[in-house]
Amino acid sequence: MAASVASHLPLALSLLHTVATQYPGLTKSQPTTNVNTAPTAPSAPAPAATFSIALPGSGSGTGNGSGSSSGQTTSTAGTTSGAGAPMATPPTNSNNSAQCEHCHLKPKYHDGVKTHSYCSKSCAVNAKLANGNQKVSHGHQHGSSTPPSNCDFCHNRPKFPGHPFCSKACAKNASSSSYTGGNPQGTCQAPGCSKPTHVNKDGTCGDYCSLSHKTLGETLCIMCLKAAKQTNSHFCSKACADNAEMKGPMILEVPAGHVTFRDVADQFKTSWRHVGTKCPTVKRIYKIVSPQSSLAAYNAYKSSVEARGQFATNGRSAGNENRRWHGTKRECHLGDKGHTQFCGSQTCSLCCIVKTSFDLSLFGKKTGWGRFGKGIYTSSTSSKSNDYSTNECRSSLKAILLNKVIVGKGCKLIQDNVSLTTPPQGYDSVLAEKGGSLNYDELVVYTNDAIRPSFLVMYEA
Numbered sequence: 001m002a003a004s005v006a007s008h009l010p011l012a013l014s015l016l017h018t019v020a021t022q023y024p025g026l027t028k029s030q031p032t033t034n035v036n037t038a039p040t041a042p043s044a045p046a047p048a049a050t051f052s053i054a055l056p057g058s059g060s061g062t063g064n065g066s067g068s069s070s071g072q073t074t075s076t077a078g079t080t081s082g083a084g085a086p087m088a089t090p091p092t093n094s095n096n097s098a099q100c101e102h103c104h105l106k107p108k109y110h111d112g113v114k115t116h117s118y119c120s121k122s123c124a125v126n127a128k129l130a131n132g133n134q135k136v137s138h139g140h141q142h143g144s145s146t147p148p149s150n151c152d153f154c155h156n157r158p159k160f161p162g163h164p165f166c167s168k169a170c171a172k173n174a175s176s177s178s179y180t181g182g183n184p185q186g187t188c189q190a191p192g193c194s195k196p197t198h199v200n201k202d203g204t205c206g207d208y209c210s211l212s213h214k215t216l217g218e219t220l221c222i223m224c225l226k227a228a229k230q231t232n233s234h235f236c237s238k239a240c241a242d243n244a245e246m247k248g249p250m251i252l253e254v255p256a257g258h259v260t261f262r263d264v265a266d267q268f269k270t271s272w273r274h275v276g277t278k279c280p281t282v283k284r285i286y287k288i289v290s291p292q293s294s295l296a297a298y299n300a301y302k303s304s305v306e307a308r309g310q311f312a313t314n315g316r317s318a319g320n321e322n323r324r325w326h327g328t329k330r331e332c333h334l335g336d337k338g339h340t341q342f343c344g345s346q347t348c349s350l351c352c353i354v355k356t357s358f359d360l361s362l363f364g365k366k367t368g369w370g371r372f373g374k375g376i377y378t379s380s381t382s383s384k385s386n387d388y389s390t391n392e393c394r395s396s397l398k399a400i401l402l403n404k405v406i407v408g409k410g411c412k413l414i415q416d417n418v419s420l421t422t423p424p425q426g427y428d429s430v431l432a433e434k435g436g437s438l439n440y441d442e443l444v445v446y447t448n449d450a451i452r453p454s455f456l457v458m459y460e461a
């Protein structure tokens, strides 16, 4: 939900000592509002909007800022001189460390002529963002210069100072699912930015002030929600990755609108294959963060399968890793709004899997047998796994897991073989294909380390 981004903003801003006057009562009542709830009043300049570095997709012609205060080139932060050279030509390297000065994860980028300070554009932007924020915290505060405007929901009454709505009632209505008016003009959802959102030609408003902030907002690190994530990672930095793994196992909500949300929701949609049934709407997505040791065991298994099968050299993913669905029993409210804590029940399969991954020793607790023997079953078809997703609690949502699975060399089987306890000789998994006794595909692995839960997806029951 966009609100997850928004709800982090007051924290981010308070860290910068620029938080708006507190607003008792309202904030609590609108945790899920779809529009930005960040304070708008003391508008700090948004340093990121002044970067001349192009984020992917920026400058494509649709990214005009809205209003004179948000033009990409009319820089307010630029007046704080010394904000740094344009990042398209990062400052010459005055630091001898070979690692990126921002993430400290990857080597510095060498363009053939010189070595830059950062590994990537996203790190350059993040470093600039952090740098800009520091300047803001050095007392560079604006008074409330934006003229008072009316409530983003009713458009009738003036906003409560520092908030997009006039009242709790409007905040609540705006957050209710029946409200489909798009994002009324609020403030940019990018961290630390309080510029007004971009107004499209047709009069509707976006969530961000500019295309570069949209890109930033859609690629935020899911741990800190403050800086852009690295390509091929959910995190912006080693610090955030380490912090997450240290705190794992846990689930981290992925904001709606995030590239990762879209990616997972799209897979859910395109793999809903049961004809005559409507694909339910995905409401929430959480990244499952497993502890370091658990990921290490999975990666070791992946390496061994890759060494045998050489999938990567043939243009596939290492170990022929794929994402597959698994539906199971949920006893508690994990994944429902605000519920990110595991329950203590040993029989809540969902919590057990999210916490400690799949466990073959528990095989067959329910049915006592499996079509393809003693294995861990997943499907590429979300609507098939949906059949196995059950709630033992009252909830308007159902849960499904999207897992990373090492398929390796899969043995295609059409007929059941309930006696299997390992893949057939020479194979790493069983691909049960449609046809024979089976209506939809299944993938079976026979070792715990061949699979890890990756996302918890909540959809309309």
Ligand SMILES: *[C@@H]1O[C@H](CO)[C@@H](O)[C@H](O)[C@H]1NC(C)=O
Binding pocket: 061, 062, 063, 064
């Ligand atoms: C962008 O802004 C400029 C100047 O404000 C305007 O002339 C132009 O039409 C805008 N482009 C779009 C795509 O909105």
Ligand SMILES: *[C@@H]1O[C@H](CO)[C@@H](O)[C@H](O)[C@H]1NC(C)=O
Binding pocket: 094, 095, 096, 097, 101
């Ligand atoms: C170089 O980078 C390291 C690691 O970020 C930092 O600790 C050090 O202070 C930097 N040195 C200079 C001269 O900027």
Ligand SMILES: *[C@@H]1O[C@H](CO)[C@@H](O)[C@H](O)[C@H]1NC(C)=O
Binding pocket: 154, 169, 170, 173
């Ligand atoms: C909020 O929504 C309810 C139900 O749709 C409506 O009766 C009420 O008037 C709305 N309140 C405001 C302030 O718009």
Ligand SMILES: *[C@@H]1O[C@H](CO)[C@@H](O)[C@H](O)[C@H]1NC(C)=O
Binding pocket: 416, 417, 419, 420, 423, 424, 425
């Ligand atoms: C089941 O699998 C086992 C082990 O691979 C094999 O020996 C056996 O012939 C299979 N049974 C059937 C009915 O395919």
